[in-house]
């Protein structure tokens with residue numbers, strides 16, 4: 433048998449099923465979410481080696497490669513170090529559907545912490561948001577909290 | 592230092608937004624075939640292969656095995672290396688380590704991506720931490736945009752300053768027959784393009800491309816017999832930082848991984864005045880602002896000086912240090928191949944095979960990779976055997 437090598441319509445194969453995963457949050461990560469739920473506050477962790485306070489708290493300081501143990505309470509206020517207003521549509525792999533836009537993605541230096549915390553800022557008007565502005569975390573009502581990052585509703589610009 | 596190593600052949604596909612005519616492994620084969628022909632070798636001459644692309648992207652995670660007949664890796668030592676956006680440069684550096692170690696004489700480095708086969712933004716979101724960052728992260732554009740807002744605030748650079756990078760690279764792409772976007776853009780075009788994530792507009796950001804790239808690396812003694820003018824490795828440096836955005840985005844410090852990798856590379860190459868000693872640079876600049884901020888981190892000018900340095904056309908063709916004669920990432924972005932294209936284009940410049948995009952009299956060429964989460968790779972290639 434022989435077949436002539438002629439051009440044919442090119443076909444594609446499509447896969448669009450949800451793929452479930454389950455991620456451990458760890459001891460200190462769990463503590464961070466429990467503190468939000470029970471005490472409506474942030475905790476970080478201090479490195480004895482370099483003195484740096486990390487948020488969220490984790491077990492190891494990367495540069496020092498030392499185990500961390502000293503939890504510290506942090507303020508719910510901080511300063512915007514950078515931001516962007518997300519304005520294009522895209523599918524959120526967490527949900528499989530389109531994430532609502534526009535929203536403001538921000539990097540916030542929490543008072544008392546030495547690294548930066550990424551979260552949502554509750555302002556999409558470019559004339560009302562600037563690097564250096566002070567912000568405060570707004571938490572969900574305790575009854576609505578699920579022990580994840582979205583227990584923080586967003587950060588509000590102060591004043 | 593290990594054994595001396597050179598690039599002796601390069602190959603790339605033409606780049607498009609969609610290649611429905613080929614599978615990934617067939618596309619890889621196109622680049623490999625061209626690279627072998629460029630080196631006047633056959634696959635039998637190749638001792639080992641390093642291959643990489645973006646994890647998650649095509650949902651084919653063991654690409655070393657998947658692509659084996661396309662790469663020529665049947666019954667050969669082959670390894671996959673995947674480090675996010677830096678993948679292509681890391682693949683080149685891993686191949687360099689293979690040869691420098693003395694264990695292999697001729698090694699193929701391969702990078703590829705078929706962005707058309709996946710949802711690029713969705714796939715990039717899965718690179719961010721699932722517990723802390725993923726809910727608010729929306730792909731490469733906003734995390735880069737945050738860097739731009741911090742840079743503008745600190746140094747007073749404008750959106751027009753950044754747009755000039757896009758104009759430069761998109762104009763350069765007109766000289767590169769393999770580039771994906773073959774339409775020049777002016778500063779005004781970029782300023783008038785739709786705002787995706789402030790301050791990044793459509794004209795400021797790289798496209799999604801399908802394509803593959805391959806390089807042949809050879810050992811000292813072998814390389815000289817293969818190529819008239821081998822592109823010798825003078826330096827290869829890798830610096831990876833945290834993947835949590837809050838730990839890698841202290842913009843007051845700049846792109847620390849790039850600062851450290853370039854410092855290491857300059858020390859390896861004995862370079863003290865990069866702008867005077869490097870003749871051309873192929874930089875992984877995925878968005879226009881990177882062409883300002885990161886050339887400060889890499890030491891082409893001082894902090895806050897990039898807008899002036901670029902504005903004076905020092906980085907245009909014919910300038911002091913031309914950047915991205917190929918048109919760069921803003922014109923072509925098949926992500927797992929993108930950083931290897933930077934290395935290949937640097938090799939092409941050193942070997943004098945650049946055609947219309949050739950910079951005259953290149954001795955030293957620098958290539959970078961960027962990705963992961965603010966990670967950097969730097970490679971310096973030279974006509975001079977180190």
Ligand SMILES: [Zn+2]
Pocket residue numbers: 479480481482483484493494495496497498
């Ligand atoms: Zn420490």
